[in-house]
Amino acid sequence: MADHPQLRIGTCSWNYDSWVDLVYSEPRSRAVDYLGEYAARFDTAEIDSWFYRVPDSATIAEYLAAVPDGFRFTCKVPQQITLTHKRPPRRGPSASPSSGAARLEANPDFLSVDRFTEFLAAIEPMLPRIDAIMLEFEYLNRQKMTGGRDLLSRLAAFFGAVPGGPRYAVEPRNPGYLTAEWFDTLCERGVAHVFSQKIHMPPIWEVYTDRRDAVARCGHAVIRLLGGDRKEIERVTGGSWDRIVDPRPEELDRIAEMVRSMLDDGVSVTVSVNNHYEGSAPRTVESLRERLA
Secondary structure: OOOOOOEEEEEEOOOOHHHEOOOEOOOOOOOHHHHHHHHOOOOEEEEOHHHOOOOOHHHHHHHHHHOOOOOEEEEEOOHHHHOOEOOOOOOOOOOOHHHOOOOOOEOOOOOOHHHHHHHHHHOHHHHHHEEEEEEEOOOOOOOOOOOHHHHHHHHHHHHHHOOOOOOEEEEOOOHHHOOHHHHHHHHHOOOEEEEEEEOOOOOHHHHHHHHHHHHHHHOEEEEEEEEOOHHHHHHHHOOOOOOOOOOOHHHHHHHHHHHHHHHHOOOEEEEEEOHHHHOOHHHHHHHHHHHHO
């Protein structure tokens, strides 16, 4: 089943010098220079960098030239579109303690159809190679969003206005949003839910069990294995991502069962593993593939 035509398993980004001798033969100076060797081992990769900046045409061309025709990407929509409010400037050491928290300033580009259409135009040559364009949201407190229905109504309007064709997916960070209404509304618009196995979110296999019918109707899903305390695992690894330091065998057993169920239902599944999940994304991918063999 690891070689199922509707299943792809890869990593969240790929630009890690500590993967030399694990995935790569030698260090490279640019992320794109690693892609060829990466694509010889994996069939999908998540592009994280577009969350922070829109790529230029030269970058798109280099990515496409580096991978075979059957390779696919997932990518994040720029945060300019998914942040409800502007990021406050970092307070310097000279800031007065009595100045209080920065006031929230609404982001005028939040779920902007115009900004999103511009993003699609920028990545247009790559669209046939993208399995999912993901809208990742931060945890939204009541100051930023009144609740799940509020965001859902905005998303319904957004997806009703953006160009059709690409596969879209949404990743919320609020456990309370994961209702039947959430899944049904996304499903009605052909939008996938992104299952995030991470700290402060419920186990993805439990969420999936409750919403299996809606996922099957949608026909595609994204699973992201992100892990727990990022700072702690970074401390333990020292930023070297070549070994497992936080093994999660029971979780991987459940996730493999979840993937099998999705494939049995005819769902196309993309799994992206972060180094922060166990300490080494390539080794986690290998473990998951062994469970699906």
